Amino acid sequence: MPHPLDSFFAPASIALIGASRDHEKIPGRLLSMLRKNEYSGTIYPVNPNYADIDGLACYRSIGDPGATIDLAVIIIPARAVLSALEQCAAAGVKNAVIISSGFAEEGGDSAAMQDAIAALATRTGMRISGPNAEGFFSQVQRVAATFSPAVDVKPGVVPLVATTKRIGIVAQSGGIGFAYYHRARALGIAVSYVVSTGNESDLGAGEFLDYMVQDSSTEVILLFIEGIRDVDKFLVAARRAAEMKKPVIVTKVGRSGAGQRAAASHTASMAGWSAAYDAVFAKYGFIVSNDLDEALTTAAVLASNPLPKGDRVAVVTVSGGAGIWGADTVALQGLQVPELSEKVQAGIKQLMPSYGTARNPIDVTAQGVTSGGLQKSVDVLTASDEVDAILVVLSLSSEVRKPFKEEELTPVLSAQHKPVVFYSYTVPSDFARRELAKSGVVVLSGLIHVGVAMRRLVDYASFKLPSPADATRLTARDLSVRLKSAVLSEADSKSLLRAAGIALPDEVLVRDKRELDEAVARVGFPLAMKIQSPDIAHKSEVGGVRVNITTKGEVFLAFEALLDNARKHRPGATIQGVLVGPMAKRGIEIIVGTMTDETFGPMVMVGLGGITTELFRDVVYRPVPVSTEEAGAMLASLKAAPLLNGFRGAAKADVVALAQLIADISALAARHAAEIAEIELNPVLVHAEGQGVTIVDALVVGKK
Incomplete structure (x- = not known):
């Protein structure tokens, strides 16, 4: 067309x-x-x-x-x-x-x-x-x-x-x-x-x-x-x-x-x-x-090779030191350099002198070039199911000598069974480039770049376009009435999220201490109390949070202390009252949020949460909306992913519930892109598998 x-x-x-x-x-x-x-x-x-x-x-x-x-x-x-x-x-x-x-x-x-x-x-x-x-x-x-x-x-x-x-x-x-x-x-x-x-x-x-x-x-x-x-x-x-x-x-x-x-x-x-x-x-x-x-x-590796089926690399060289360097380089990129089986090693050993090595990296020695051992080793490894890609490390400085015969190398590379990448540790001659080009070889001369390119090839081979998001999960609601100001307090933010269909703990906003008895009866002990103001984004910084409260006496004392601290540290702030809610069960602290990019619009973010969020900056962003599948992939790409998957014998976290929350928040940001600039849920406590998640704190920022 x-x-x-x-x-x-x-x-x-x-x-x-x-x-x-x-x-x-x-x-x-x-x-x-x-x-x-x-x-x-x-x-x-x-x-x-x-x-x-x-x-x-x-x-x-x-x-x-x-x-x-x-x-x-x-x-x-x-x-x-x-x-x-x-x-x-x-x-x-x-x-x-x-x-x-x-x-x-x-x-x-x-x-x-x-x-x-x-x-x-x-x-x-x-x-x-x-x-x-x-x-x-x-x-x-x-x-x-x-x-x-x-x-x-x-x-x-x-x-x-x-x-x-x-x-x-x-x-x-x-x-x-x-x-x-x-x-x-x-x-x-x-x-x-x-x-x-x-x-x-x-x-x-x-x-x-x-x-x-x-x-x-x-x-x-x-x-x-x-x-x-x-x-x-x-x-x-x-x-x-x-x-x-x-x-x-x-x-x-x-x-x-x-x-x-x-x-x-x-x-x-x-x-x-x-x-x-x-x-x-x-x-x-x-x-x-x-x-x-x-x-x-x-680009050179992609244009001259098929995609690999896995991340196992065989390194073939004519120089022991250069081969080890090549193996180190791909290993530092997270690729495997597995020791070959005795059967494959035995086959390769027949192609090299006794002082060579067939374990991986495979050193056929300089003699392997003239004896044909280099070419035959590549043949064996191309046919083997023990490796997914081959890195050939050699010297291509000669203006007259060819390390491969075109009629032998071309059929192996043309078959495109697996990537075969060629790196020269000496400056490659024009002669070598042109001779190997006849077989479809691009000669490369930057080892770090070669290692990165092979890593990217493996990553790209495993990439799958995520499934589209479920647009019907959240019921369409008019939330504009709840966006009372540009920045909402936690209580107002949670009220908006509840109206949108996001599950949150049952909490009570107390404006007068006479309302405390009723709030305690509804919430139950142990409980947490937090000052509420659209002007105080980070409550802990002003002494605006009390947790693990177990008696009514503590409740009344905490109420007064929270109000006093807020007036002292933020005298001009509008104080709405104190939010009284249940203490959440223990869980892994995660941050989930959205922000608006000038070019691409709303983005959803997930990362390691709590007070260390900005310290570690272990976060991943995606354009909204995302499906639960894509949300799961975001979680898997975090450095903190092992914490969610049962690190050191701990119970596995409810990743399914967390992925669903991420997808729901992304759908909310997509649907209300004209009204909502930012959302932050931090921390979200992720409980053991099957026990869900708890949104502890929330912040919604409207478009100005």
């Missing part, structure tokens, strides 16, 4: 508005790059100052050729761009790339010009990339609509191509996008497309991601983002990638704390700039990388 951007990435005709004869300047380089890369369509240079450019007729305006034009590439002063786009729309041009800078990145009137471009795209239906873009390169169709030197073609240089699978690159930085391409080409990774999104007046990273996801020539996607603007399109594309099991490797920049959220709850205050992005990436199985070489190494 055709995609709306097919004519963008594979245009039959291109107009260069602002074309130039000077190949040293960007307008001239655009034409040069198209021709050097052997673009097969028709090129129309547009510039009223020339009659012809490099043998091509040059036109005064975009309407003069009188032909259908799929793509206009615009490189003229910013002030003239809008007029040129109007002429493009009038001439029926389908797509445009604006290379010109000087728009929203400058602010003021320049930002208004960009707004006008966006409005024009909406009005005319012409699709526009940029402004301030570096263009794109469609390698399959040979469309180099960019001035980037990365796509320059050097005479007589044969490209290195090791993979049949291609990667697509979407970058919100032209420099980084084409840097990915440049490094991918050096490794021999085939590329389908690289596109820089510029200022995204119209076409954004989400829509370009969608194109790569549906494109049959793209099998791995590299994504470099600063922030997502077309959120809905991005999320649709992300889900589609997860459903198709098409890997997306993402780098999100802007993670350093250039600012902090002002938040009433721990839930929101602990969320760094990128918490919501990481939550979305995790939900859809994106592979997160914060390093350019690591991202390319991961």
